[in-house]
Amino acid sequence: GAGVSQSPSNKVTEKGKDVELRCDPISGHTALYWYRQSLGQGLEFLIYFQGNSAPDKSGLPSDRFSAERTGGSVSTLTIQRTQQEDSAVYLCASSFNRGGQETQYFGPGTRLLVL
Amino acid sequence: AQSVTQLDSHVSVSEGTPVLLRCNYSSSYSPSLFWYVQHPNKGLQLLLKYTSAATLVKGINGFEAEFKKSETSFHLTKPSAHMSDAAEYFCVVSFSGTYKYIFGTGTRLKVLA
Numbered sequence: 001g002a003g004v005s006q007s008p009s010n011k012v013t014e015k016g017k018d019v020e021l022r023c024d025p026i027s028g029h030t031a032l033y034w035y036r037q038s039l040g041q042g043l044e045f046l047i048y049f050q051g052n053s054a055p056d057k058s059g060l061p062s063d064r065f066s067a068e069r070t071g072g073s074v075s076t077l078t079i080q081r082t083q084q085e086d087s088a089v090y091l092c093a094s095s096f097n098r099g100g101q102e103t104q105y106f107g108p109g110t111r112l113l114v115l
Numbered sequence: 116a117q118s119v120t121q122l123d124s125h126v127s128v129s130e131g132t133p134v135l136l137r138c139n140y141s142s143s144y145s146p147s148l149f150w151y152v153q154h155p156n157k158g159l160q161l162l163l164k165y166t167s168a169a170t171l172v173k174g175i176n177g178f179e180a181e182f183k184k185s186e187t188s189f190h191l192t193k194p195s196a197h198m199s200d201a202a203e204y205f206c207v208v209s210f211s212g213t214y215k216y217i218f219g220t221g222t223r224l225k226v227l228a
Contacts, residue, residue, distance in 0.1 A: 106159040
């Protein structure tokens, strides 16, 4: 596709349920990133993929959060047993390669609300 | 430690007047610097980036930024604000050999008619 796409755009769930958020990066981009944007917290790095490997998972806030990437393309972020503090916008980005000079291209985000 | 500071959380300007959004970074290394804009309920869009070429960088929608190493600054400017510029702006720093973006806390720009 022309840009990074994410689905769903909005998700409302009940506390304790599991959710899956999907990211389709730009075709040919080897690097993929997940961020969380919470009110008053700014943008928080969650995890980085190079190909299908995740060399850096340091930003995942707890073991309820996991992510995978298959075929060097689509990535899924899973949150188990959701809590109200998980409510946020989850942003995915991709870049052609890793590296500080690479531009990251962002998707529109998934807005998650945990009731 | 590397960090980025956006000095103003909110900026209000009148339509047609200049815009200045301030950003300072802290780093021991040569940085790459980016400005992104986020309109309400949208993702982040790249405005411009600096990667050690020309210190004055021109971006989209009439925005530009100047890298000043001596001041460790990368302020974003636009000569004349338009109503459509109302959004949140993020300054980002990154470094050669890493992949991590370090985000500023954002500046919300309000444009008054």
